[in-house]
Amino acid sequence: MTSHFGLFLGGTEQAAALGATAVLFVLLAALGRVVAGPRAIPEAQPLYGWAAAAAAILILHILFGLGFSLLGWAAIGAGGIAAALLVFRRETPLAPILARAALVALPLLALAAAHRASEWDEFSHWAGAARYLIEKDALPTSADPDHGLQLPAYPFAFPILNALASQLAGKFLESAGAVSNVLLLLCFGALAVRLAALGAGGGAGRPEVPPVPFAAWTAAAFAVAAATILNPSFVQKIVLTNYADTATGVVAAFAGVLAWRALNALAESRDGEARGLAWQIGLAGMLFVAIKQTNVVVLALIFASAGLVALRDPAVALKKLLPLVPAAVLPPFLMYVLWRYHVATAVGATGELGLMPAAEWIVGQIPSILWRMATIAAKKGVYFGLMLVAVGLGLRALWRCRSAFDRLALIVAATFLGYNAFLLFAYVASFGAGEGTRAASFWRYNMHIALLGAAFFAYLAGILWRRFRGERALPRAVGIFMLALVFALPIALAPKLRFDLDPPKPHYRAVAAALVGVVPREARLLVFDVAGTGESGIITFYHLRRADRRVGVVSVFAGVDATQAKKIFTDDAPDFVLVHSGASLAGGATGLVLDESASFLLGRTAGGWTTVNRWPYPDSGAARP
Numbered sequence: 322m323t324s325h326f327g328l329f330l331g332g333t334e335q336a337a338a339l340g341a342t343a344v345l346f347v348l349l350a351a352l353g354r355v356v357a358g359p360r361a362i363p364e365a366q367p368l369y370g371w372a373a374a375a376a377a378i379l380i381l382h383i384l385f386g387l388g389f390s391l392l393g394w395a396a397i398g399a400g401g402i403a404a405a406l407l408v409f410r411r412e413t414p415l416a417p418i419l420a421r422a423a424l425v426a427l428p429l430l431a432l433a434a435a436h437r438a439s440e441w442d443e444f445s446h447w448a449g450a451a452r453y454l455i456e457k458d459a460l461p462t463s464a465d466p467d468h469g470l471q472l473p474a475y476p477f478a479f480p481i482l483n484a485l486a487s488q489l490a491g492k493f494l495e496s497a498g499a500v501s502n503v504l505l506l507l508c509f510g511a512l513a514v515r516l517a518a519l520g521a522g523g524g525a526g527r528p529e530v531p532p533v534p535f536a537a538w539t540a541a542a543f544a545v546a547a548a549t550i551l552n553p554s555f556v557q558k559i560v561l562t563n564y565a566d567t568a569t570g571v572v573a574a575f576a577g578v579l580a581w582r583a584l585n586a587l588a589e590s591r592d593g594e595a596r597g598l599a600w601q602i603g604l605a606g607m608l609f610v611a612i613k614q615t616n617v618v619v620l621a622l623i624f625a626s627a628g629l630v631a632l633r634d635p636a637v638a639l640k641k642l643l644p645l646v647p648a649a650v651l652p653p654f655l656m657y658v659l660w661r662y663h664v665a666t667a668v669g670a671t672g673e674l675g676l677m678p679a680a681e682w683i684v685g686q687i688p689s690i691l692w693r694m695a696t697i698a699a700k701k702g703v704y705f706g707l708m709l710v711a712v713g714l715g716l717r718a719l720w721r722c723r724s725a726f727d728r729l730a731l732i733v734a735a736t737f738l739g740y741n742a743f744l745l746f747a748y749v750a751s752f753g754a755g756e757g758t759r760a761a762s763f764w765r766y767n768m769h770i771a772l773l774g775a776a777f778f779a780y781l782a783g784i785l786w787r788r789f790r791g792e793r794a795l796p797r798a799v800g801i802f803m804l805a806l807v808f809a810l811p812i813a814l815a816p817k818l819r820f821d822l823d824p825p826k827p828h829y830r831a832v833a834a835a836l837v838g839v840v841p842r843e844a845r846l847l848v849f850d851v852a853g854t855g856e857s858g859i860i861t862f863y864h865l866r867r868a869d870r871r872v873g874v875v876s877v878f879a880g881v882d883a884t885q886a887k888k889i890f891t892d893d894a895p896d897f898v899l900v901h902s903g904a905s906l907a908g909g910a911t912g913l914v915l916d917e918s919a920s921f922l923l924g925r926t927a928g929g930w931t932t933v934n935r936w937p938y939p940d941s942g943a944a945r946p
């Protein structure tokens with residue numbers, strides 16, 4: 322069993338992931354500062370640099386066929402030139418609060434860097450997508466049916482971020498995604514601190530308002546807290562993975578706050594600042610639609626809510642807002658069109674989620690779906706309770722919108738209500754009777770807009786501080802306590818945060834890795850795991866880089882009995898069978914002596930079946946769940 326201290330140690334690969342991703346974020350921040358201009362929100366600079374790098378890579382690869390490796394080094398080089406330029410100007414490439422927050426969050430970052438891929442969607446898509454960029458120097462297309470990805474038409478901005486860190490390290494880093502997610506959350510945490518300070522200072526987003534009216538290290542501690550313990554959507558099995566949900570939530574929060582700041586600037590006749598913010602919205606939006614397929618819906622809701630504010634707030638006339646539309650809308654629109662062109666010409670419609678024929682929509686199940694959504698919401702009462710408060714304040718703002726607070730409340734409320742209405746539509750029209758009726762991943766999808774809500778409450782917290790505490794500073798003891806808390810908690814909770822070590826996942830991975838070079842690519846392989854969910858199969862396919870029809874898995878959902886097992890091993894039998902559970906069924910069907918204390922690779926011969934290899938479970942007492 323791994324010692325508590327050992328949970329933080331991942332060898333040279335951990336050091337490479339931590340170092341390469343940190344360097345990449347500094348380079349992207351410098352690039353973002355140059356691209357977005359001198360009025361860029363400092364906390365958003367890494368996002369702007371990421372947006373510029375991802376856009377350049379996708380445009381030049383999709384339209385001109387240039388390889389990822391060349392484009393990746395060009396993006397990294399551009400970041401290096403931007404950093405050198407800023408240093409020459411005696412400017413910092415990275416906002417100081419982000420550098421301090423990263424040091425405060427170092428235990429969490431170390432745990433993230435030690436992680437290996439462990440979750441279903443990492444193996445089926447996200448980790449494999451970044452690896453594909455590194456190994457194949459290209460995006461996956463229908464010309465390569467063995468790309469190993471279940472959703473090759475999903476947008477690629479997040480895999481590009483992971484692949485750039487891997488390119489810096491000189492090898493594919495599975496944990497680069499987890500480290501990137503933590504660093505992105507720190508960007509949001511710094512934004513939350515700025516919003517709280519603006520609320521406490523009576524500001525509405527003007528750049529000259531001091532962003533941190535308290536000690537710098539206290540601000541960094543609260544930035545880490547806003548990213549983690551004060552973040553209602555922090556789920557370690559989402560954050561500390563290659564999933565793009567965290568990135569989606571962070572960029573959604575920035576896009577919403579940028580739209581709010583632009584509206585405030587218009588309300589105060591600061592038209593030049595509003596135009597600069599529109600360009601920043603365009604950068605954030607361009608990145609946003611390139612992260613996940615449905616992010617275009619969230620972005621459209623943010624734009625629509627900004628339009629609603631303009632209609633309801635007499636200080637923000639719609640005619641003043643319209644000139645900002647091209648800079649804010651055109652970049653994400655063009656990015657969306659580019660990706661749709663790529664999907665249509667190179668991937669095909671099978672690589673993403675889509676609408677079912679109207680005749681198959683489960684309209685009659687809407688009441689049960691709504692009940693299921695409400696049940697899930699009740700279990701996540703903190704987040705949904707806060708968002709109901711935001712909705713109430715937003716409805717009040719809809720009636721009478723006069724202040725910066727009203728504008729932000731209306732943006733958050735309209736986005737929350739609109740997105741959940743969209744989720745209901747998706748369950749009815751896209752997910753089908755199985756996942757649709759149980760409102761699959763309803764909480765996970767709400768994480769996409771949770772940080773926008775958290776940004777609103779950070780601003781509200783500042784307002785309440787000003788109302789009840791006036792201009793009194795935060796007690797120094799509070800800052801010290803928060804600093805110690807956010808630094809110590811990851812250390813104390815390390816066993817929970819290293820869920821990638823939970824058995825039997827490491828065993829599945831070790832066995833799958835051992836198959837590489839043993840099972841020929843042309844061979845037919847079946848993963849026989851009648852007590853498992855199929856996770857062992859998806860892990861096996863990830864290591865073998867296969868997602869074709871010549872591989873398959875038999876899980877607990879197949880309900881295999883002795884008769885069915887015999888058919889599996891006799892009727893059109895595969896060339897190899899990997900047995901992870903159901904050894905007695907497999908043994909009875911093949912005549913081999915097998916037991917549940919190990920996994921077996923069975924090979925088919927002219928005379929029947931033979932045992933090719935055997936891998937004992939590390940702890941036979943807990944071999945199977």
